[in-house]
Amino acid sequence: MSWLDPFVDRECCDVVTIGRTSGQERTTELWFGVVGEAIAFISGTTPCDWRANMVANPKVTVRFGNESRTGTARLVVDPDERRRIGDVMGAKYDWSGDEEIGLTRDVWVYGCPVLVVSFDEK
Numbered sequence: 792m793s794w795l796d797p798f799v800d801r802e803c804c805d806v807v808t809i810g811r812t813s814g815q816e817r818t819t820e821l822w823f824g825v826v827g828e829a830i831a832f833i834s835g836t837t838p839c840d841w842r843a844n845m846v847a848n849p850k851v852t853v854r855f856g857n858e859s860r861t862g863t864a865r866l867v868v869d870p871d872e873r874r875r876i877g878d879v880m881g882a883k884y885d886w887s888g889d890e891e892i893g894l895t896r897d898v899w900v901y902g903c904p905v906l907v908v909s910f911d912e913k
Contacts, residue, residue: 793825793828794858794860794910795825795828795830797855798825798855798858799825801855802822803820803821803822803823804820804821804823804830804853804854804855805818805819805820805821805853805854805855806818806819806820806821806832806841806851806852806853806854806908807851807852807853807854808841808844808845808848808851809844809847809848809850810840810844811843811844811846811847811848817840817841817844818854819840819841821841822880822883822884823853824876824879824880824883825879826875826876826879826907828909828910829862829907829908829909829910830853830862830907830908831867831876831879831880831905831906831907831908832905832906832907832908833876833877833880833899833900833903833904833905834903834904834905834906835889835892835894835898835899835903836892836894839904842904842906845864845906846864846866846906849863849864849865850862850863850864851863851864851908853908853910860910860911861910861911862908862909862910862911863908863909863911864906864907864908865906865907865909866904866905866906867904867905867906867907873901873905874901876905876907877900877901877905878900880899880900881896881900881901886899
């Protein structure tokens, strides 16, 4: 059993990054998908501060209420892995896109940058 199992169906988690310019902690509430023992995040907007912070300093903390773990983020570059994550996120979130920012569901699910956080052992 994974420590993530109780949280799979939650809508959001809090992610704590270190600001790439400020060096200060930044907490962002994000949609997520559980992929094995890791968590995936799709960044749909540009610019995206939390994504830029994760790329600049990949050590992050993910929180589900009182439960938190530290991990390391990486940008997904493999197209097959990207599609698998898109399938997970598309199945979890019934979201039709946002015309105001020019983001369709299909682009969000399969085209936007994705980061995966793998966790340190507790």
